[in-house]
Amino acid sequence: MLYRVIYAAEALGATGTSVLSLAQILGVSERNNARDEITSRMLIHAGQVLQAAEGQRGDLDRLQKRLMADPRLGDLRILSDRPIISRSFTETMGLRRLSRGVADAVLAGRPLWELSPSQAEALLDDSSQPLSAVA
Ligand SMILES: Cc1cc2nc3c(=O)[nH]c(=O)nc-3n(C[C@H](O)[C@H](O)[C@H](O)COP(=O)(O)O)c2cc1C
Secondary structure: OEEEEEEEEEEOOOOOOOHHHHHHHHHHHHHHHHHHOOEEEEEEEOOEEEEEEEEEHHHHHHHHHHHHOOOOEEEEEEEEEEEEOOOOOOOOOEEEEEOHHHHHHHHOOOOHHHOOHHHHHHHHOOOEEEHHHOO
16 A cells, blocks of 8 residues: 655754755655655755655655654654555656745745645645756
């Protein structure tokens, strides 16, 4: 049985802003997620992280433990954790950003962890843009 877990957290220190720090996170995540057959998408916005991970229960639980213990993340909150019929993501670690318009419309100044489960799902689906779209 496959599950999708979505969590939000604070990106502490240089986590959300430094290219080197992001590259390190992506490198480790891609290696581990490929090993664990986890597909994932992550959004970094205004010092916060929103990540969805899809995979088998045990692999997701082990990932969650590692994330909870990671000093680069603060105040991690699970927004949604549910069984799914099939994966939505193909990437092991897809990095996305929010367009200004979507951030303003959906978040309206609220932090990412106040999103409802369906809003979090929607943000990670189509309304986010690949990070390479950053001007
Ligand atoms: C924002 C953020 C997202 C992360 N996402 C993942 C992930 O999807 N998969 C993963 O294995 N580690 C992820 N990590 C790293 C873990 O917290 C942890 O450092 C790592 O899994 C340890 O792997 P190792 O035991 O192979 O060194 C993430 C870290 C941060 C800060």
